[in-house]
Amino acid sequence: DAKTTQPPSMDCAEGRAANLPCNHSTISGNEYVYWYRQIHSQGPQYIIHGLKNNETNEMASLIITEDRKSSTLILPHATLRDTAVYYCIVRVTGTASKLTFGTGTRLQVTL
Amino acid sequence: DAGVIQSPRHEVTEMGQEVTLRCKPISGHNSLFWYRQTMMRGLELLIYFNNNVPIDDSGMPEDRFSAKMPNASFSTLKIQPSEPRDSAVYFCASSATYDTDTQYFGPGTRLTVL
Numbered sequence: 001d002a003k004t005t006q007p008p009s010m011d012c013a014e015g016r017a018a019n020l021p022c023n024h025s026t027i028s029g030n031e032y033v034y035w036y037r038q039i040h041s042q043g044p045q046y047i048i049h050g051l052k053n054n055e056t057n058e059m060a061s062l063i064i065t066e067d068r069k070s071s072t073l074i075l076p077h078a079t080l081r082d083t084a085v086y087y088c089i090v091r092v093t094g095t096a097s098k099l100t101f102g103t104g105t106r107l108q109v110t111l
Numbered sequence: 112d113a114g115v116i117q118s119p120r121h122e123v124t125e126m127g128q129e130v131t132l133r134c135k136p137i138s139g140h141n142s143l144f145w146y147r148q149t150m151m152r153g154l155e156l157l158i159y160f161n162n163n164v165p166i167d168d169s170g171m172p173e174d175r176f177s178a179k180m181p182n183a184s185f186s187t188l189k190i191q192p193s194e195p196r197d198s199a200v201y202f203c204a205s206s207a208t209y210d211t212d213t214q215y216f217g218p219g220t221r222l223t224v225l
Contacts, residue, residue: 038154041219042219043202043204043216043217043218043219044202046213049213098156098159098167099144100156101153101154101155102153103153
């Protein structure tokens, strides 16, 4: 699987948008970009995924660049409960489908 | 749906003892995954099953670890004998299929081996 690069930590004020970047410059054409998060002492939680088009759900939006070498997860109105480690994962489809978790970005939402 | 259920939530045991962790996947899901999380190594995939059959166990650290899935609604991860370095949080996850679908994680079992 292609590797991803994320900043180790970010801060965001409550109520503001949190924009979490991810670089995946070696991504292949059949690889999806997945985002999971892990709130302290809980299991990882799926957020969103996409292939090439931008995606939006009730939790977040995913913006993938046209060349697919990077993406941004957007939490439109961050709350204290969004404080977590966010993992960007590139995942091959159609084969042994491992989720390979890196070190992620620790997002701290503050008052 | 109750989500993925794991038991026990916490386990403290002494070195050399057998430890069995249990997982009930989401009903209707065909794939089940066992992960281990430590501060040093992060979150690692140990083994996964599709339709109750082990597909890839390359992440299992050594022969002391074994996993079974006797039916679609139950899986176990066993460590025998346990060692202090096995102390970690063990997560179980399930998905509808193994190759593309979202994995849903359980709350984890925190294992401490003294």
